[in-house]
Amino acid sequence: MARKRMIDPNIWQSEDFGKLSLLAKIVFIGLFSLADDEGRGRANPVYLKSTLFPYEESMRSADITKSLFEISSNMSVIFYSCDGSDYYSLYNWDTWQKIDKPTNSKIPAFEENNEEIRQLFVEGSSKASRRVSPNRIEKNKNRIRIEIEKNRIEVKEIYNSTCTNLPQVQKLTDKRNKAIDNFLKEFTEEQFKRICEIANNSDFLTGNNERKWKADFDFLMRIDKATNVLEGKYSNSSGGMNDFKELMEEARQADEQTGNNTDNNSSSW
Secondary structure, three states: OOOOOOOOHHHHHOHHHHOOOHHHHHHHHHHHHHOOOOOEEEOOHHHHHHHHOOOOOOOOHHHHHHHHHHHHHHOOEEEEEEOOEEEEEEOOHHHHOOOOOOOOOOOOOOOOOOOOEEEOOHHHOOOOOOOOOOOHHHHHHHHHHHHHHHHHHHHHHHHHHHOOOOOOOOOOOHHHHHHHHHHOOOOOHHHHHHHHHHHHOOOOOEOOOOOOOEOOHHHHOOHHHHHHHHOOOOOOOOOOHHHHHHHHHHHHHHHHHHOOOHHHOHHHO
């Protein structure tokens, strides 16, 4: 399913956009509405007609082709053919669309020197000399890596600044990074902050239990435990003692396999 796209309000003051016919304007907006996360899409007129105007019986595929020609002549879009299929690629896509965790395009990128790719509407395109930004896939991958690292650091900072009554995180290990990545698939950062606030004010989780055990970052990164915290299982009114006993039993079973002694190594939780 296509993601929601943003229409920059400045488009209505654009001279290039103003040169388009009314139909071409709608088709152009339709192109970035249907574009994938790298700004590419299918440019087959029959497909665009059926997708953008499913109830317009008077609309012809020839009308769409004419609109694509207008768009090619005035807007920053390149149309091309590869392996018998027609595609388009929008310039400056990353500037106008901010996408969280983009998915790599399944549509081949336009490559000017690729003999298997043929540019369309060349004779009428004033934008034909412009190129699609090189290494876009690698650029997106780098952006994703930076975003993931940013999210990990933010989660650590939320915990350390909020959970002042719990052990502080000194280092993000590979194991913790994986746990954070999985955690953020289930919870937002806002929810994690709420989880931290509840945990930091829970008598049970901050050491008021029979073994003086305290929850830590790794404990809150467990989806099931975070859910219990958010749902109030460790609130001061409920105590959470039954869950603590279950946790002790889990630890004992794990220690039997590793040869460790839970009674002397409660901090390993």
